[in-house]
Amino acid sequence: MRKILEELGSRDTIAIGGHVRPDGDCVGSCMGMYLYLKKALPGAQIDVYLEKPADIFDCIHGIEDVRTDCSKDCVYDVFIVLDTSKERLGDAEKYFRTAKKTINVDHHISNASGCGDVNYCKPDASSASELVYELLEEKYMDAEIAKVLYLGIVHDTGVFQYSNTTPDTLRIAANLLAYGFDFSKLIDETFFEKTYVQNQVLGRALLESVRFMDGRCIFSSIDLKTMEFYKVVPKDLDGIVSQLRITKGVECAIFLYQTKTLEYKVSLRSNGKVDVAAIASYFGGGGHVRAAGCTMQGTVHDCVNNLSEQIEKQLIKAE
Structure with a gap:
């Protein structure tokens, strides 16, 4: 885990990407990493690439920064793949291919070995959001980062009902709740509420x-x-x-x-x-x-x- 943070510390341009048709964990892990890096590396250019997230995720701070257009050609110092392998990055895969360094954080058993130069893949984790939390330093955490990581965990565990919920998952969720946000409203509006x-x-x-x-x-x-x-x-x-x-x-x-x-x-x-x-x-x-x-x-x-x-x-x- 420390190696991943070290890879980011000296980089000027960092891109973050998740899988096509982004679900709650994909959006949560990507936006959690994005908000964290914006605070931890204020001098770096941080871009997050996703297909347009569902409207239910409009409550996430910074969601308007998500880039959906991958037509521009550029080479990033680091590309971070979250909650997927490179094959499901969609149009953003071209940035992964040209990046100087690649990092993969995932919990899917089908991607247990990872697809990056540096990998943090744990199939027994509840979600990519749980793994992102494990990577972050507490001094840069805040309520908005905690909220979006909690959202990701909630969505991939079915509000802690699925079998991928572990004692570690619940401990991390409790730590995130301590930052103070309306978790009940968050769950209702992003998980249960339907049109x-x-x-x-x-x-x-x-x-x-x-x-x-x-x-x-x-x-x-x-x-x-x-x-x-x-x-x-x-x-x-x-x-x-x-x-x-x-x-x-x-x-x-x-x-x-x-x-x-x-x-x-x-x-x-x-x-x-x-x-x-x-x-x-x-x-x-x-x-x-x-x-x-x-x-x-x-x-x-x-x-x-x-x-x-x-x-x-x-x-x-x-x-």
């Missing part, structure tokens, strides 16, 4: 869901026509797979949304008996043991049939 249209789409996904394998698995899907009808984008579909997961008797939940003809983005969630990271990896994706994803080609039923073969193998072994 009316989001609730409509969720309702439709639940209504059209199908259980199979004697009720141990469940899936639902949304096609492009339905997304256009409700005028929603992929960010509006967050949370659907988690709602499917809590169906009584279900071991594995699958949610698919169409991205183009015969192509679907797949989200997988497990209640413990299925390692969905292994399944996602088999189909070219990745993630965590209980939460993972991939992109698949074919019809919905083609995708579900292929997934079910891998799920069934694991369930048979678990019996």
Whole structure:
């Protein structure tokens, strides 16, 4: 950890990037690192690159500084990759490739060895935000940095309900709360609150869901026509797979949304008996043991049939 801080101390230009379709942990870890470095290295140029974060993250101090345009050519002294490997950086990957030094901080088991010159990757950590907190010196911490790191931890642990929540996670969360911010409002506005249209789409996904394998698995899907009808984008579909997961008797939940003809983005969630990271990896994706994803080609039923073969193998072994 000290080596990472030493790498940053003597650099003039630093870029920070996270994965495409940034979720709460991606935004939280990137913005936490950004706000911290702005304080710790006042003479350095610090830039953060992300696809446009969802409106729910407008409460984050400095969110307006996020750069979404990667058309400009420049070479950074350091590029910090957070919550992902380089393959999911999107357009910002070009800055990673040309940077003089690269650093990777991640907690995904599919990226356990890291992709940087210097790596801090711990698959047993709850979130990238938890790892970022471990890297930071307390003297530069403040309420805004604490708030955004807490947000990241909350989102990746499902408000401390998921199995990736550890005693260390709770201790770090307690330390962050001590800086003083309205954590209840933060959780409600960024995690639980949904728009009316989001609730409509969720309702439709639940209504059209199908259980199979004697009720141990469940899936639902949304096609492009339905997304256009409700005028929603992929960010509006967050949370659907988690709602499917809590169906009584279900071991594995699958949610698919169409991205183009015969192509679907797949989200997988497990209640413990299925390692969905292994399944996602088999189909070219990745993630965590209980939460993972991939992109698949074919019809919905083609995708579900292929997934079910891998799920069934694991369930048979678990019996």
